[in-house]
Amino acid sequence: MTLAIGLLIPLLGTMLGAAFVFFMKDDLSPRVQKTLLGFASGVMVAASVWSLLIPAMEMEEAKGAWSVLPAAVGFLLGIFFLLALDELTPHLHLGADTPEGPRSKLSRTAMLALAVTIHNLPEGMAVGVVFAGAEQGAAGLSVASAVAVSLGIAIQNIPEGAIISMPMRAEGNSKWRSFMLGSLSGAVEPIGGLAVVLLASLLTPVLPYMLAFAAGAMCYVVVEELIPEASQGKHTNLSTIGFAIGFVLMMVLDVVMG
Numbered sequence: 001m002t003l004a005i006g007l008l009i010p011l012l013g014t015m016l017g018a019a020f021v022f023f024m025k026d027d028l029s030p031r032v033q034k035t036l037l038g039f040a041s042g043v044m045v046a047a048s049v050w051s052l053l054i055p056a057m058e059m060e061e062a063k064g065a066w067s068v069l070p071a072a073v074g075f076l077l078g079i080f081f082l083l084a085l086d087e088l089t090p091h092l093h094l095g096a097d098t099p100e101g102p103r104s105k106l107s108r109t110a111m112l113a114l115a116v117t118i119h120n121l122p123e124g125m126a127v128g129v130v131f132a133g134a135e136q137g138a139a140g141l142s143v144a145s146a147v148a149v150s151l152g153i154a155i156q157n158i159p160e161g162a163i164i165s166m167p168m169r170a171e172g173n174s175k176w177r178s179f180m181l182g183s184l185s186g187a188v189e190p191i192g193g194l195a196v197v198l199l200a201s202l203l204t205p206v207l208p209y210m211l212a213f214a215a216g217a218m219c220y221v222v223v224e225e226l227i228p229e230a231s232q233g234k235h236t237n238l239s240t241i242g243f244a245i246g247f248v249l250m251m252v253l254d255v256v257m258g
Helices: 002-022 030-058 061-088 108-135 143-170 175-184 188-202 204-230 236-257
Strands: none
Touching: 002 108, 002 143, 002 175, 002 188, 030 061, 030 108, 030 143, 030 204, 030 236, 061 108, 061 204, 108 143, 108 175, 108 188, 108 204, 143 175, 143 236, 188 204, 204 236
């Protein structure tokens, strides 16, 4: 039951953010968007370090200096996996005019949804692998720390849901369609999380690699998408402040609840 709730909490955060489309007439202001992008970056970086990479090394601490190897290998695999996914999937980022990936006849809305799916997949993997580690009694991981990761991802999904649904509305979609598209963008998270849980239960020895893999995938999203978007144009100082708040919030959640 705890696992099911933990996997669904991030989706609920996305749905709550997407529901902003019913209460706000205009798109989010550039200041708010910059702050929220920075906040999401901070949460994801802190979760990668405190909830994924450090536990991955703690699980292998008996190997001494070599305890860092699974974390290093898994992290790089996560980076290159997202890089390949980014290159092989036709998608369009919000605010961009030119699609990325191979040529496709998909609609603009479909490619926007694919871009968000690529973005959200690592978050679902992170939640799933931490819950899997907690269930197996892995060092440095507990159910409380897994819930902390889930809550942290859910909190940063609230502004993400709004950032997705509001531009959808601005492009002419109805409020309900914008809400559904914004909500569905987070559906990949519980699906990806459950897949990782099932895989980890069968491949316990590679759990440290999977933790680091999720960290690498999330850091790829931060470096490739969130930080560049947050650093363009004006109000970049707000994204820096948002990053600091997001990082500290996720760090505190992990330490206090872990």
